[in-house]
Amino acid sequence: MKLAGVSIHKSIIEYRGFFYLKLAAGLVLLSVAAYWVHQPLAGPNGGTWLGYTLGTIGALLIVWLAWFGIRKRRYGVGRLLLEDWLSGHIYLGVALLIIATLHSGFQFGWNVHTLAYVLMVGVIVSGAFGLLVYLRVPALRTENRQNMSLDDMMALIAGLSKEIYQAASTLDDEVGQLVQEADQRTRIGGGFWRQLSGTDPHCATTRALNKVRARAEQFSGADADAARQLVTLLARKVELLARARRDVRHHALLKVWLYFHVPMTVGLIAALLIHIFVVFLYW
Amino acid sequence: MVERYQVAIVGSGPCGMSAGGRAAERGMNHILLERTDHLSDTIYKYQKGKHVMATPDILPLRSSMPFEAGRREEILQAWGDTTKNLGVNVRYNAEVTAIKGQKGNFELTLRAGEKIVAENVVLGIGLQGNLRKLAVPGGDWSGVQYQLDDPDEYESERIVVIGAGDAGIENALALAKQNTVFIVNRRDEFARVKEANQKAILEAIEAGQITCYYSADPKSLTPGRLVLTVPDGEAVVECDRIIARLGAIAPRKFVESCGIVFPNDSAEALPELSPRYESNVPGLYIVGALAGFPLIKQAMNQGYEVVEFILGNDIKPADQPLLEEKFRALLDRGRSVDEIIELIRTRMPLMSGLTPLQLREFLLDGAVHFPKKGEVVFERNDYTNSFFMIIDGGAEILIDPTNPAVRVNLGPGEFFGEIGLIAGRRRSATVLSGGDSFMIECPRRSMIKLINSVESVARAMNEVAMVRQLRTYLSPHLTNEALAPVLANAEIRYYKPGQVLFTEGEPDNGVYLIRKGSVTVARQIAGRDVIIAYVAAGNYVGEMALLNQAPRNATVKAAINTEVIWMDSARFRQMLDAAPELRGEVEQRLLTRLVEGETMKARPEAGNIIQFLVEQGVGEATDILLIDETLCVGCDNCEKACAETHGGVSRLDREAGPTFSGIHVPTSCRHCEHPHCMADCPPNAIHRAVDGEVYIDSSCIGCGNCSRNCPYGVIHMASKEPPKAGLLAWMLFGFGHGPGQDPSHKWGQKKGGDGPKLAVKCDMCKDLPGGAACVRACPTGAAVRVSPERFFSLAELTAR
Known part of the structure; x- marks a missing residue:
């Protein structure tokens, strides 16, 4: 779909007709061709003229890619949209993996040079994960939300809790106890893994639902009606809780990879500086 | 011995008082006659602490008296002091009951029977001295009052406010804080009042804080019991107090008894005056509200000028420079x-x-x-x-x-x-x-x-x-002759949002050219209304039935406040016959509509999107921010971009607002065709730029009217952001607050900045090269700005 000349419903991958993919692919092809043609005596390594060239390109790419963190926070400037920058960031980031590998001449060891390489790979892999999340999760989240926000869900859940207390008020103490426990011990979100899992195997409301269900057949008359209503309400709450937890998971997924991507970038830049310094020190 | 003066000024309102001040300054032998025991009774009776505006701002004040916008108390104090300092000869409790005589020898009779002779008379009695009274049996009950000084005086009472003008609404709202309040409205809506008041009263009624009787008229009154005529009979309201705010009219009888002629019998009529404010009776001058100038500053200027005129000094009005x-x-x-x-x-x-x-x-x-x-x-x-x-x-x-x-x-x-x-x-x-x-x-x-x-x-x-x-x-080539028959009985019709222009199945009753607003076209499909088109101003509807000579095949409703030019079918057809070019065009458009109708029938979800967007008020937008939820990663970079480019305060709230079918309408300015925010801006600080951006300029006084008037809640009041550290200083060392972060982080929260709060809203980044920062800062292309025509257009909806 196109609106006012801007594509919508087109992912960042297809942006500007794959312009940045073509750019990155060109760069990679050139590098590979040069690597193929260039046959130094000591075998391919970072110390040849091609090695220095690829190293320089790689270092410049790293600086440019890291600059994205600054560029995205500088608003209302520049001729390109942030979307351009991100599209370039993705494709040139992947290209960097190949260029840096060629630069290394496949020489790895237990040293600061390989540390820089490993950190770079870590940054690129976490970025690739981030890209997958960005491509996949928004649609899942939209579908899960069904036109509600997390706040809406929370408000609905709070409303249901009240109704549940009311429905349980005519039933016996055991049910009352279950309902109260369910209300007080139910959690949405929580720690790192809990948020990412999007489920809660120990959900107090689910437990209450199962127990009330098991007990419901013992009630008769008006109590049976109340129990049936209670089960319905609990089931509705369980469903809403599941949805809210999924929303928390989606939110966490969209953020979590940055906790790897960004610190590793800082580490990479530090390692890269040492790498360059060391190389020139032992010239 | 009868007192003789060069000029007698009747009434000490802003105009009379100002005239008195000028007369004293010029050393004239004068007297200022006031009916009550204090100056300027109308302002005196304003609600306690009321903020008095000094409009029109552009007009300079020309008076011996000071006046600037401020609290009622301060203004009255300043006037009282100046009157004393200038030595104005005021006589209180001196109601004038008759004025006789002619220039050079007017005789004024006071209530006490005393007589005063003056060469000239300035009548500055205004209208507020002649309030409309509650004209029902029992209307003289002591519980009926015509003004409200201090709403906090009353507590836990049942109070009926009669009159749904600005004064009535303001009183009702203030009283509702600690009383049970009813408001009686003669009409079925609140019309002709300030938009902010209208919004506030409707919200209070909605929230159950005030009970409103619509289309109601007082019928009779016994102490504590008001009977109303309402559409379905009578209603009885038990009450402790009645506040009647029925407006004021010229005290015509008295004015006419002075020999002054009114141009017509209308209750709103005011006497005709010369450019020097002289009435048809030479030497008898009229200034202020009775002369048709109800604003304080205008009235004060006139008071000054009229004294100069009497002195034979032909000064130019204050706006002359x-x-x-x-x-x-x-x-x-x-x-x-x-x-x-x-x-x-x-x-x-x-x-x-x-x-x-x-x-x-x-x-x-x-x-x-x-x-x-x-x-x-x-x-x-x-x-x-x-x-x-x-x-x-x-x-x-x-x-x-x-x-x-x-x-x-x-x-x-x-x-x-x-x-x-x-x-x-x-x-x-x-x-x-x-x-x-x-x-x-x-x-x-x-x-x-x-x-x-x-x-x-x-x-x-x-x-x-x-x-x-x-x-x-229609067509630039239509000749006057071709148009004449259509024009002869064409008329302008007005529709409110949701009102029907015509219904499916009805016989053809004319063609509707939309000149303001927009409409939706819906058709019954499988028992329910499915929207098949959105039609904006500048287009017409109703031509299909006319050309097919068949009943209406769709229902057309106004999406927003809409004005159409209605044209008679037979005459329109005649015009088409006379203008083949137009006929071809109308025919083509009809065919397009037929094709569109069929496509939309097959894609009801597109119709649902139109329906959703119309409900969100997108119909009156000229440019709206939409977010494609299936692309949005929730990074809030759009909000941060807005805040960073606009003094630290984001003018959009991404998360808020409804979503439908993956389209999210965030809380952000729509740059309406007829911006609600512009309606009541005292300094006229809201403008539309050549490219359509509605923006607020630096003359904003922070009154908050626009913020209250905006139905979409996109204008808010914010103070200037405190200075912040640079981006790198924040990123590397954590100095200050980051982009879009506190102190101006979330809507509705207390802001960190001090100083006066001014209205802020989206200006579509009109001063930035490259356009809207929110869209430019979206990394995934989820945020787009579009005009509704584009969005509502079928091709784009069906392409989804």
Whole structure:
């Protein structure tokens, strides 16, 4: 779909007709061709003229890619949209993996040079994960939300809790106890893994639902009606809780990879500086 | 021995008091007569602590008395002090019951029977001394009052407020804080009140804080028991107190007894005056509200001027320097301001119904232009909506965008720009100056005010506008002869949001040309209404039944407040027969609609999206921010971008707002066709730029009216952001707050910045190269700004 000349419903991958993919692919092809043609005596390594060239390109790419963190926070400037920058960031980031590998001449060891390489790979892999999340999760989240926000869900859940207390008020103490426990011990979100899992195997409301269900057949008359209503309400709450937890998971997924991507970038830049310094020190 | 004065001033309101002050300053032998025991009873009776505005801001104050916007108490204090310091001869408790005699020898009789003789009389009694009373049996109950000094005086009472004007609404709202309040409204809605008041009272009624009786009239009253006539019979309200705010009228009987003549019998009629405020009785002057100038500053200026006139000093009105500045170029050619104003009045039939004073006031807002022949006045698709009057020279309208040679020539006395003004949309044609011209450009706000207050202007403008709208929207080649029969019985009809123009299955009853607003077209499919199209101003509906000679095949409803030109079917068909070009065009459009209808029938979800967007008020938008939820990663970079480019305060709230079918409408400005925020801005600080951006300029006084008037909640009050550290200092060392972070982080939260709060809203980044920062800062392309026409267009919806 196109609106006012801007594509919508087109992912960042297809942006500007794959312009940045073509750019990155060109760069990679050139590098590979040069690597193929260039046959130094000591075998391919970072110390040849091609090695220095690829190293320089790689270092410049790293600086440019890291600059994205600054560029995205500088608003209302520049001729390109942030979307351009991100599209370039993705494709040139992947290209960097190949260029840096060629630069290394496949020489790895237990040293600061390989540390820089490993950190770079870590940054690129976490970025690739981030890209997958960005491509996949928004649609899942939209579908899960069904036109509600997390706040809406929370408000609905709070409303249901009240109704549940009311429905349980005519039933016996055991049910009352279950309902109260369910209300007080139910959690949405929580720690790192809990948020990412999007489920809660120990959900107090689910437990209450199962127990009330098991007990419901013992009630008769008006109590049976109340129990049936209670089960319905609990089931509705369980469903809403599941949805809210999924929303928390989606939110966490969209953020979590940055906790790897960004610190590793800082580490990479530090390692890269040492790498360059060391190389020139032992010239 | 009878006292003799050079001038007697009756009434010590802003105008009388100001006259007294000037008379004292000029050493005249004078007396200021006040009915009550204090100065300026109308202001005295304002609600305690009321903030009094000093409008119109542009008008300079010319008085011996001080006056600037402020609290009622401070203003009264300043007036009291100055009256004393100047030695104004005030007599309190001196109600004048009769004025007899003529210039040089007027005899004024006071309530106590005392007589005063004066050479001249200034009548500044205003209207508020003559409040409309509750005219029902039992209306003299002691629990009925006609004013409210301090709403906090009452607690836990049942109070009925009668009258749904601004005063009634303000009283009801203030009382509702600690009382049970009922409001009696004669009409079925709150009309003709400030938008902010209308919104506040409707919210209070909705929230159950105030009970409203609509279409209700008081019938009878016994102490503590009010009987109302309501649409379905009678209603009885038990009450402790009644506040009747029924407005004020000229104390006609008294004024007529002084020999002054009213032009007609209307209750709103005011006496006719000379430019020197002299009535038909020589030596008897009238100033202030009774002269038709209800604003405090105007009245004070008149008080000063009238004393100068009596002294034989022919001073110019206070706005003279402003008008001289405005007409500088003409004054250099030897014309005087008065001559120019007279020229405008006689040249422009549209303005002939205005008094010179009204015209002066109107011209203060205008801009004077002297375009050379061929110079562009405005271009097609500009987003300006001012109104132009041609005083001299002429204009050429390029009515056919495909052929610049097709032009309509206008001469002196004619006007243009009304189509954009009415529709609130882009200019429909380019206009060039037709010679070395003299034009006056009137801003949208003063023009709308004029249309709403002076019937003759509205009528004259509509007549011309209708012909032009038909030409513009139907075909530029329609001749006057072809149009005449249609025009003869065409009429302008007004529709509220949701109101039906016509219903599916009805017989054909005319063609509707939309000149303002927009409509939705829906058809019954499988038992439910499915929207098949959205039609904006500048288009017509109803042609299908006419051409097919069949009943309506769709229901058309107004999406927002809409104005249409209704045309009779038979006459419209005749016109088509006379204009084959138009006929072809109408036929083509009909075919397009038929095809669209079939496509939409197959894609009801597209109709649902239109329905959803219309419900969100997108129909009145000119540019709206939408977020594609399936692309949005929730990074809030759009909000941060907005905050960072606009003094730390984001004007959009991404998360808030509804979502439908993956389209999210965040809380952000829609740059409405007829912006609600502009309606009641005292300093006139809200404007529309050429490209359509509605923005607030630096003259904002922080009154908050726009924020209250905006139905979409996108304007809020914020103070200036405290200075912050640079981006790198924040990123590397954590100095200050990051982009979009506190102290101005979330909507509705207390802001960190001190200082006065001013209104802030989206300006579509009109001052930034490259356009809206929110869209530019979206990494995934989820945020887009679009105009509704584009969005509602079928091709785009079906492409989804």
